[in-house]
Amino acid sequence: MSLDNYLEEAMKMRNLLEEFRGNHGLRRPTILGVREHVFTGSVSSLAWFMSNQETSFVTLGQRVLANPLKEGDKETWKRHSIFRTRCISKGKLCIVVIDGGSTDNLVSQEIVDKLGLQTTKHPKPFSIQWFKKEDPVVVNHQCLVPLTIGPYEDTVMCTVVPMDICHLLLGRLWQFDHRSIHDGAKNTHSFLHNDRKLILEPLKPPDIETTMCTTFLAEARESEPKLLKTEKMAGLDLFGLVFRVRMHYGHPDVFDRIFHITRGGISKASRVINISEDIYAGFNSTLRQGNITHHEYIQVGKGRDVGLNQIALFEGKVAGGNGEQVLSRDVYRLGQLFDFFRMLSFFFTTVGYYVCTMMTVLTVYIFLYGRIYLAFSGLDRGISRQAKILGNSALNAALNAQFLVQIGVFTAVPMIMGFILELGLLKAVFSFITMQLQLCSVFFTFSLGTRTHYFGRTILHGGAKYKATGRGFVVRHIRFAENYRLYSRSHFVKALEVALLLIVYIAYGYTEGGATSFILLTISSWFLVISWLFAPYIFNPSGFEWQKTVEDFDNWTSWLLYKGGVGVKGEHSWESWWDEEQMHIQTLRGRVLETLLSIRFFIFQYGIVYKLHLTGKDTSLAIYGFSWVALVAIVMIFKIFTFSPKKSTNFQLVLRFIQGVTSLGLLAALCLLVYFTKLSIPDLFASFLAFIATGWGILCLAITWKRVVRSLGLWDSVREFARLYDAGMGMLIFAPVAVLSWFPFVSTFQSRLLFNQAFSRGLEISLILAGNKANIQD
Known part of the structure; x- marks a missing residue:
């Protein structure tokens, strides 16, 4: 699905599938993650931004998240090693082996002599031969050996024997007394000691070999005890604690089909949340004790x-x-x-x-x-x-704190780190500067x-x-x-x-x-x-061409003024689109939250009316009340001007006369207010901004409580107000685009800056073909 592959990668597919049989930590893998190669990054600057974003997250990020589970390959030594670790006895370092094949706890005669341990007669002397190649050895003595392994401190009664395979061997007797549980896969021993659960983990063979190659006293002087966990006594794997959370992101991963179809499947039964079925597959696998890995030796091509x-x-x-x-x-x-x-x-x-x-x-x-x-x-x-x-x-600095957090730049930080990792520092700096020149901060913002x-x-x-x-x-x-x-x-x-x-x-x-x-x-x-x-x-390709701009304006005005109806899509009519934009408000909880959020638009009017020159220093609520009276008057004037002549075909002359008189009266009233009162021209602009925000707040509340407004017969008026707001916003945005389109060099600069040469050449060819097609039609 939207993926491409290559011959060299196809040859690696068998190796990838064999990973399901491999050892990747505690459990066999259930999802094999592979890296992506986005091959559309050279099409345009936007495609380059997206490809870098995908590389930093899907490839580099997921590699780190799954790294500990993949590192499980290195622990296959546990399959071929018995349990060996170190302990401290009377300040000296000793090698300890735990093996249930021995019926007794054994201690080396060398350690007894060097540590000066006191021995006693064995109550039941016996002979053993398995730990030494010579003749059978008669066991006559035993001693109490103190040992410390991290938080585990104990004294163990051991039989003294002349062995050289280790210093101390804890056998079946020690396991029985401590009720120890041996995990065959992890090669660990867990038990309770002083009402505290402890887990002993083995040392790797190189550590043991180093110890065995040196003399006991030299090792005791040069080494520090490697003891190693309180609740889990082993080297603390920071990455194992922090990560191990790779899920499933996108399509390149390979699934264990039997594992997933027998555990509820991959997708969800709800069409609402099923749009993210890819990550829910990772959730399901993790919740059901699956293992998700990531493999770097194979990649798949993907077009973004x-x-x-x-x-x-x-x-x-x-x-x-x-x-x-x-x-x-x-x-x-x-x-x-x-x-x-x-x-x-x-x-x-x-x-x-x-x-x-x-x-x-x-x-x-x-x-x-x-x-x-x-x-x-x-x-x-x-x-x-x-x-x-x-x-x-301090207070002055807090009040004048400069809000200079450039969110667009910080969004690109993961990609910068990815550049440094993949390309090196110099190329990373060069790529980052190039991205900034191509307005990546605008895109990410x-x-x-x-x-x-x-x-x-x-x-x-x-x-x-x-x-x-x-x-x-x-x-x-x-x-x-x-x-x-x-x-x-x-x-x-x-x-x-x-x-x-x-x-x-x-x-x-x-x-x-x-x-x-x-x-x-x-x-x-x-x-x-x-x-x-x-x-x-x-x-937008050709976004500042004058011909395209004129066509866009005609298309936008026809869409804005086109009446909606049954079966009319939102792409053809503003009314249908406006109705579609309200479909998400369905529940009472959503309406209440939208109401609370819409209240913020009334702050502008409440604050600005007390800052007008007309009101002076008067801070009474009457001023705020008069502002609402003025707003209602403006709404009534708007209704007079937008009254449809189709509903009054017999009174069109009277309607035009009323609209003309209203216009002249409104203009005269404004002039008189400015001349005879303290109302100034800046006050008019400030009031205009305040009423715009208040009107939008009222419009949001009306849309939120659509049923109530419709029952009051005001829905048509609300629709006309919404059309007016969209027309105003559209004109405000369209004006700078139209002005820049007057200058031909802006379009050329945009194409060269934002797209590569091949893409710009394609734009020029498409324009030529479009022109030829128009001539043929003419």
Whole structure:
């Protein structure tokens, strides 16, 4: 599925399948992960960004996550070794063997002599021969041997024998007394000692050989005791604790068919969460004690999305799937069963990435809303002056903290590390600079908004949907209306809200450094606004050609004014698209949450009305009430101007007369207010911004409680207001694109900057073919 292979890789397939029989740690593998080679990275800059992102996560990231399980190959020595370890006895280092084949506990005569252990007569003398090639040895003495292995401290009664295979041999007698349990695969001995469970793990053969090759006294002087766990006495494998959380990401992995179909299958029975069936397969395998490995010696070719719309749809699908994962029982069970370190690794490599992404965007909103609260209340000026008078530099620094976190750059950090690992430091720096020149920060900042929108919507309302991307070789120009439909609610609305917050903060805020401080405080937020508003047109092939721009405007206006109806798709009618955009609000919980989130739009009007020159220093609630009266008047005037003549064919002359008189009266009233009162032109613009935010808040509430509004007979008016808002947002975004399209060099610069030469040549050829086709039709 969307994969390609090569002859050299096909020859490795048998080796890969043999991995199912290999030893990869505790259990045999159930999913074999392989690396991906994205061969579409040279098509365009967007494809290069995506291929680097895929390489850093699917290949490098998964290699690290599965590394401990793959390292299990190195522990096959346990199959061929008896249990050997070291202990401390009277400050000396001794070699210990635990072997159930011996009926007694044995100690070497050499150790007894060198440690000065006291011996006693054996109550039942006997003869043994198996540990020495000479004649049978008669055993007459025994002694009490003190030993320490980490937290395990004990004294063991041992029979004294002249053996040279080890210093101390704990046999069946020791296992019986301690009720020891031997794990044949791990070659460990677990038992209870002083109400504490201990697990003894063996040392590797090289360590034992080193000990046996030196004299006992020299080893005792030069070595420190290697003892080794409290609850598990072995070398602490940091990666084994932190990772071992590779799941299944995408299609290259090879599944153990019998294992999965006998344990519930791969996909889920729900079509809602089944859009992420690939990672749920990894969840199921891990929950059912499967083993997921990663193998670097084989790779498969994969074609990724090369157009921004395709990438956005894919990112939206994955983000919505992660939202469903947060709400699923599988993630809950994994979080409950994982240890602390594996839980953290699992969190940050699955749903945690999207949680942190959403928190990053929410931080921008909290920062700006906090700033405008300080601006509206006047606290920023008062606190800054007080801090300056008192010399409180810490408070002054906190108030003037520069929000310079460039989220687009930090999103590319994993790829930079991947470049360093794969290419080296110099090439990594060169590749990073090249990516920045090709506006990778704009792309990743835009992708940040995509993930946040779809992840947050799924958390609030559920119902993630599959979005078919096609994964075709996209070289065609995307129309303005299509981009607007796809990004209006996910990027454009949020970007304009951030822009409104920045304008209000600049207008009414206060900082010690003046204009320079304002720029430093808001530059990253302005970058986010520009990226979210214009990235679809910057990365759009032929996005700044005048001919295409004119065609886009005609197409957008016809789509905006086309009436909806039964069977009319959203791509043809604004009304049908607008109805489709509201389908996710279904539950009472979702409506309540949307209501709470929509309240924030009323903050602008409440703060701005008290900052107008007209109101002066009056802070009574009556001022806020008068602002609502003015808003209602504006709504009534809008209804007069948008009243449909089709419903009043017999009174068109009267309607036109009323509209004309209203226009003249409104203009005269504004002039009189400006002349005879303290109302100023800046006050008019400020009121306009406040009423825009309030109107959008009312519109969001009306859409949320659609049934109530429809029962009141106000739904048609709500639809017209929504059309007006979309028309205004579209014109605001379209205007800069149209201005840049006047200059021919902008289109050429865009093609050369964002796409490689072959792709740019393809664009030029497609334009020539399109022109010839138009001439033939004429």
